[in-house]
Amino acid sequence: MAPLQAILEKCRTRPPNILATLQAVQAATGYVDPSHVPLIAQALGVTDSDVHGVLSFYHDLRTEPPGRHHIRYCLGDSCIAMKAEASLEALQKSLKCGVGETTKDGKFTLDKVYCLGNCALSPSMMVDGDVYGKFTPKTVTGLLKGRK
Amino acid sequence: MARRYYVSNDVSALAAGADRVAAALAKKGATVVRTSSRGAFFLEPLVEMEASAGRVAWSNATEKDATQILSGKGATPVEKIPFLAKQTRFTFARAGIIDPLSIEDFKSRGGFKGLQKALGMDPQKIIDEMKASGLRGRGGAAFPAGVKWQTTKDAPADQKYVVANADEGDPGTYSDRMIMEGEPYRLIEGMAICARAVGATKGYIYARSEYPHAIRKLRAAIARATEAGWLGHKIQGGAFDFELEVFVGAGAYICGEETALLESLEGKRGMVRPKPPFPAIEGLHKKPTVVNNVITFASAPDILDRGGAWHASMGTEKSKGTMPLQLAGCVKQGGLVEIPFGVTLEAAIYDFGGGLPKGSKFKAVQVGGPLGSIFPEKLLKTPICFDEFAKAGGILGHGGIVVFDHETDMVELARHFMEFTAEESCGKCTPCRVGSTRAREILEQIRDGRGRPEDLETLKDLSDTMKMTSLCALGGLAPFPVLTALQYFPKEFERKPKSR
Numbered sequence: 102m103a104p105l106q107a108i109l110e111k112c113r114t115r116p117p118n119i120l121a122t123l124q125a126v127q128a129a130t131g132y133v134d135p136s137h138v139p140l141i142a143q144a145l146g147v148t149d150s151d152v153h154g155v156l157s158f159y160h161d162l163r164t165e166p167p168g169r170h171h172i173r174y175c176l177g178d179s180c181i182a183m184k185a186e187a188s189l190e191a192l193q194k195s196l197k198c199g200v201g202e203t204t205k206d207g208k209f210t211l212d213k214v215y216c217l218g219n220c221a222l223s224p225s226m227m228v229d230g231d232v233y234g235k236f237t238p239k240t241v242t243g244l245l246k247g248r249k
Numbered sequence: 250m251a252r253r254y255y256v257s258n259d260v261s262a263l264a265a266g267a268d269r270v271a272a273a274l275a276k277k278g279a280t281v282v283r284t285s286s287r288g289a290f291f292l293e294p295l296v297e298m299e300a301s302a303g304r305v306a307w308s309n310a311t312e313k314d315a316t317q318i319l320s321g322k323g324a325t326p327v328e329k330i331p332f333l334a335k336q337t338r339f340t341f342a343r344a345g346i347i348d349p350l351s352i353e354d355f356k357s358r359g360g361f362k363g364l365q366k367a368l369g370m371d372p373q374k375i376i377d378e379m380k381a382s383g384l385r386g387r388g389g390a391a392f393p394a395g396v397k398w399q400t401t402k403d404a405p406a407d408q409k410y411v412v413a414n415a416d417e418g419d420p421g422t423y424s425d426r427m428i429m430e431g432e433p434y435r436l437i438e439g440m441a442i443c444a445r446a447v448g449a450t451k452g453y454i455y456a457r458s459e460y461p462h463a464i465r466k467l468r469a470a471i472a473r474a475t476e477a478g479w480l481g482h483k484i485q486g487g488a489f490d491f492e493l494e495v496f497v498g499a500g501a502y503i504c505g506e507e508t509a510l511l512e513s514l515e516g517k518r519g520m521v522r523p524k525p526p527f528p529a530i531e532g533l534h535k536k537p538t539v540v541n542n543v544i545t546f547a548s549a550p551d552i553l554d555r556g557g558a559w560h561a562s563m564g565t566e567k568s569k570g571t572m573p574l575q576l577a578g579c580v581k582q583g584g585l586v587e588i589p590f591g592v593t594l595e596a597a598i599y600d601f602g603g604g605l606p607k608g609s610k611f612k613a614v615q616v617g618g619p620l621g622s623i624f625p626e627k628l629l630k631t632p633i634c635f636d637e638f639a640k641a642g643g644i645l646g647h648g649g650i651v652v653f654d655h656e657t658d659m660v661e662l663a664r665h666f667m668e669f670t671a672e673e674s675c676g677k678c679t680p681c682r683v684g685s686t687r688a689r690e691i692l693e694q695i696r697d698g699r700g701r702p703e704d705l706e707t708l709k710d711l712s713d714t715m716k717m718t719s720l721c722a723l724g725g726l727a728p729f730p731v732l733t734a735l736q737y738f739p740k741e742f743e744r745k746p747k748s749r
Contacts, residue, residue, distance in 0.1 A: 119516040120516040159501050160500035160501060175420075177421060178578070179577035181662070182651050183578060183579060218417065218459065219264050220423055220651070221291065222291075223583075
């Protein structure tokens with residue numbers, strides 16, 4: 102609880118910014134534990150429902166611990182045009198995990214995203230901070246190699 | 250002086266392997282400078298070298314090419330690369346040439362000249378130049394930038410804001426990303442010009458979280474620009490203060506809509522506000538706020554430097570200047586194409602994009618992001634400008650062009666667009682929230698061969714309701730790709746029941 106208090110201490114702006122606060126909590130702890138909502142609300146001087154409203158609105162904010170590596174798989178228009186769904190299927194089979202889920206060993210969380218801005222080299226995905234493009238169902242899983 | 254080699258550190262260049270090539274060159278003792286990208290992404294990694302007659306380049310370089318590159322053999326003069334030679338670049342004139350974070354590089358190529366000029370001008374004169382330029386917002390709505398700035402300038406308030414909409418959410422677009430990663434000082438300069446014109450002292454760049462590289466570069470650029478006196482207190486020793494900050498979004502497409510963006514910037518759910526009041530009068534924290542797209546701000550420095558009349562001399566009657574088009578999807582040569590308005594869609598796809606890759610045949614193209622209309626082959630002669638596109642039943646949006654090939658299932662594509670809207674709808678208004686989900690369900694049924702005779706009528710009726718009664722452009726435009734797919738490819742929607 103101590104680290105949470107330290108983060109909240111830094112987020113006491115006037116007026117309070119709930120989104121920035123939740124982003125700061127997630128950056129430090131990987132996710133926002135829903136049981137901490139009342140604490141966060143109290144620190145910011147807003148209601149629990151204000152915080153819950155923001156927490157449940159944004160795709161990026163998560164309420165469960167993520168895997169060690171984060172895959173953001175693009176399903177934007179350009180990637181769809183370049184058959185991204187076929188490679189996603191191959192990736193899901195190999196990871197044995199669906200979109201929005203984390204692999205059993207806790208290694209990867211697979212999320213979908215609408216556009217990474219790498220549309221000239223579609224299909225695309227981002228693994229942690231690295232962007233990959235122009236892969237195929239055969240090559241996509243190889244791109245995850247070397248991560249622990 | 251040792252020869253310098255230039256390799257881009259733009260995200261797409263990195264995805265193509267630019268880091269590996271740069272490392273291989275450095276290992277052999279070469280001096281490597283990391284620059285922005287020319288935007289000819291199909292040629293990345295592109296290694297450039299300064300030769301007596303200008304830059305020469307090696308395209309699609311790999312680590313194995315390092316020896317050949319260092320021997321100087323097999324290079325092409327950059328100005329002879331047809332994809333680049335045929336463009337008219339001013340917003341992207343420095344793309345691929347300079348180190349994105351070097352203020353010195355930026356200034357040596359004309360950077361900060363527009364702001365320098367603006368600092369000595371009467372604010373109204375700045376806005377007059379913007380109006381004379383005919384610049385229309387590049388985010389999608391195409392509203393005249395000068396008029397928006399005037400509105401905020403004329404609104405009395407103790408605090409005003411300038412906000413860059415850098416939530417480049419339209420899938421298939423990346424020009425904002427290229428500016429933020431490749432030339433962040435251009436955006437900073439444009440925003441400072443606007444702030445000086447309207448009387449704002451605080452600005453925000455609302456950047457999407459999907460662009461971590463851009464966010465890092467923007468933050469570094471803001472710090473360096475502040476240190477160099479181009480931001481902060483008493484800019485360049487004058488009386489003008491302007492502070493700038495990056496705010497990172499959290500993965501919500503709707504936050505590219507300006508009022509939802511402002512709600513999000515205030516830390517709330519990204520829910521659309523009814524308009525009026527417009528943000529120019531009542532925006533962030535209820536204060537007058539200019540919200541412009543990144544490319545709109547990035548166009549301002551040249552307009553101030555060269556004059557509004559110069560800008561107005563390019564393009565068509567009602568679409569002045571150039572448009573950075575972004576070629577994507579099923580094209581041979583994907584990349585950024587900055588050309589004056591008026592060029593046909595066909596020329597963009599075939600002359601610049603090189604057409605479709607071998608084995609693929611053209612089926613349809615979508616311009617303007619996921620809310621843009623689907624055009625079939627017969628509409629390829631449409632000139633790229635706001636009015637001609639509107640006449641043809643489409644939108645230019647942020648300039649994304651996504652090409653689909655013969656294998657594309659138009660019903661599935663239409664369903665994809667409605668799923669996108671259903672997921673990204675903020676939920677404030679019923680037509681968008683419920684309509685998109687209902688439309689997705691209908692399209693799913695048709696796709697799976699479970700369609701009923703009345704489905705298409707229901708879909709059209711639903712679309713009309715969404716178009717006419719949605720609060721913002723998401724619900725209002727979402728039916729367009731679906732209706733145009735239905736209009737131009739009707740046979741595909743008459744699917745007989747089958748097992749899928």
